[in-house]
Amino acid sequence: MMAYRASFAIEMFVEIGYMIAQIIFFNILYGNLSSISGWTRYEMLFLIGIDMFVGELIIGMIFANNTNTLPEKIRNGDVDFTLLKPVGSLFFLTLSSTYLPSLFTSLIGIYFICIAISHLTIVWSLLNILGFIIIFLCGFIISYSVMVIIASLSFIFINAKPLPRLGMNTMIQFTDKPFQMFDGVFLKIIFFFIFPSVFITSIPVHTIIKGLNYIFLFQAIFLAGIFLFLVNWIWSKMIARYSSASS
Amino acid sequence: MKKYFKMFTNRLSAGLAYRSTIFGTMFLDLVTMSGVVIFWTAVFKEHHSISHYSFSESMLYFLLIPFIASFTYVFVSEEIGGEIRQGSLSNYLVKPFKLELDAFCRSLASKINYIFISFPIYMGILYLLSFKYQYNFISFKGLLLGCFAIVMGFLLHFVMDLAIAWIAFWIGDTWAFVHFKRVIFLILGGASYPLEFVTGIQRTLIELLPFKYMYYIPASYLLGKRGLNTLFIDVCGFIIWFIIFIILGKLLWNAGLKKYEAYGN
Numbered sequence: 001m002m003a004y005r006a007s008f009a010i011e012m013f014v015e016i017g018y019m020i021a022q023i024i025f026f027n028i029l030y031g032n033l034s035s036i037s038g039w040t041r042y043e044m045l046f047l048i049g050i051d052m053f054v055g056e057l058i059i060g061m062i063f064a065n066n067t068n069t070l071p072e073k074i075r076n077g078d079v080d081f082t083l084l085k086p087v088g089s090l091f092f093l094t095l096s097s098t099y100l101p102s103l104f105t106s107l108i109g110i111y112f113i114c115i116a117i118s119h120l121t122i123v124w125s126l127l128n129i130l131g132f133i134i135i136f137l138c139g140f141i142i143s144y145s146v147m148v149i150i151a152s153l154s155f156i157f158i159n160a161k162p163l164p165r166l167g168m169n170t171m172i173q174f175t176d177k178p179f180q181m182f183d184g185v186f187l188k189i190i191f192f193f194i195f196p197s198v199f200i201t202s203i204p205v206h207t208i209i210k211g212l213n214y215i216f217l218f219q220a221i222f223l224a225g226i227f228l229f230l231v232n233w234i235w236s237k238m239i240a241r242y243s244s245a246s247s
Numbered sequence: 248m249k250k251y252f253k254m255f256t257n258r259l260s261a262g263l264a265y266r267s268t269i270f271g272t273m274f275l276d277l278v279t280m281s282g283v284v285i286f287w288t289a290v291f292k293e294h295h296s297i298s299h300y301s302f303s304e305s306m307l308y309f310l311l312i313p314f315i316a317s318f319t320y321v322f323v324s325e326e327i328g329g330e331i332r333q334g335s336l337s338n339y340l341v342k343p344f345k346l347e348l349d350a351f352c353r354s355l356a357s358k359i360n361y362i363f364i365s366f367p368i369y370m371g372i373l374y375l376l377s378f379k380y381q382y383n384f385i386s387f388k389g390l391l392l393g394c395f396a397i398v399m400g401f402l403l404h405f406v407m408d409l410a411i412a413w414i415a416f417w418i419g420d421t422w423a424f425v426h427f428k429r430v431i432f433l434i435l436g437g438a439s440y441p442l443e444f445v446t447g448i449q450r451t452l453i454e455l456l457p458f459k460y461m462y463y464i465p466a467s468y469l470l471g472k473r474g475l476n477t478l479f480i481d482v483c484g485f486i487i488w489f490i491i492f493i494i495l496g497k498l499l500w501n502a503g504l505k506k507y508e509a510y511g512n
Binding site: 011013017018020021025029031032035036037157160163165166169170173178180181182187 | 271272274275278279282285286288289290292293294297298422423426427429430433434439440444445
């Protein structure tokens with residue numbers, strides 16, 4: 001990918017363009033409002049910075065060159081060659097190729113995080129930082145698992161190109177929203193248990209700003225374990241039912 | 248005309264062949280709608296209005312955006328740009344039809360697929376949500392004017408996208424321009440927020456540009472925020488931009504064709 005430097009630079013500019021659109025929307029919104037779900041301007045900017053960082057990581061490491069290409073690989077039989085390799089098919093088809101422009105542009109999120117932190121009064125503690133890292137990593141594992149589970153439905157619905165994007169959107173569409181927005185039993189079940197995207201950004205940020213919540217910590221670890229088991233189990237079932245495309 | 252009608256029906260059949268693609272796209276729209284509903288419900292818990300948009304008006308505006316996008320958004324630059332890059336444009340040059348009309352048939356066929364499958368479900372959801380969020384469902388006059396505005400948005404986007412497609416003669420891949428176009432629609436087209444949220448000189452500049460026709464203008468007519476009193480000005484603006492992009496497209500096509508080379512096709 002780095003061989004075509006112009007193409008690489010253009011792809012990075014495109015990613016930056018989407019981030020600019022997000023920041024413009026944020027500025028227009030907070031030009032009219034003082035807070036959203038109790039989150040002030042710079043708390044929200046912190047959330048958006050983390051969202052940019054992790055969103056680009058997810059796109060670069062999981063989606064762009066991996067799950068997004070799965071329907072095409074199944075349709076034209078490229079999965080056959082993957083199954084012959086001495087590497088796990090789950091890793092090879094979902095994590096082996098990275099989209100570098102996203103990884104570089106994820107660093108822009110760090111810029112906005114620094115701006116936000118400089119305007120917030122945060123009580124830093126080792127416990128909060130450790131809690132943030134653990135919950136964040138669990139959220140990333142959950143996100144990977146959900147995206148792969150949905151993308152793996154491509155083994156059943158041939159040429160269902162929207163499936164990988166549906167998996168990605170399900171997880172990162174809501175990561176720039178504070179978890180307090182998911183009010184009511186129904187929304188809490190969806191966003192805290194079934195598609196628990198709150199553990200990717202919102203709850204880690206809340207941990208840093210307001211302090212560690214042990215219920216969230218243990219829930220994140222528990223859900224990460226459950227989803228990791230599920231993704232391995234479902235993937236093995238899908239591979240078992242896979243039939244080649246006449247290669 | 249017979250050949251173009253046949254091309255249109257072929258594209259229609261091809262679009263319906265993979266029903267999982269259609270339903271997958273519909274679920275994507277539902278996820279987007281859910282995000283909109285959740286976000287603006289939370290915002291308006293603490294605020295009564297934003298720039299003269301009440302909760303119900305904001306809710307309906309953002310629920311209408313994916314619906315409008317399904318009609319006004321086209322993928323001409325991605326498809327034709329790819330054909331130019333791969334050299335398969337040569338196949339079209341020797342055939343007895345115009346590539347622009349073929350592209351138009353493709354785009355129209357995909358819209359018709361959407362009308363028959365996703366549209367009824369989408370309108371049903373909008374109607375049911377009107378009871379919960381108490382927005383006035385679209386009036387008949389708003390629907391007529393909104394449909395007219397959507398047609399304007401589709402046609403303008405088509406000629407704009409065609410001009411972008413011809414850029415592939417020089418840069419090989421229009422991918423970046425396609426995404427820049429999406430970013431511009433987010434910021435200047437009304438896809439992220441009603442343009443009333445922007446004030447001052449920025450608003451005046453945005454009103455002069457063509458991007459508002461893709462989302463903001465159709466949504467405003469459907470909501471009843473614009474009416475017969477603004478229709479004449481909007482149509483005049485549409486005609487001016489339509490002619491500009493037609494001329495630009497023709498110039499780029501003629502210049503690009505002289506430069507075009509393909510190997511092995």
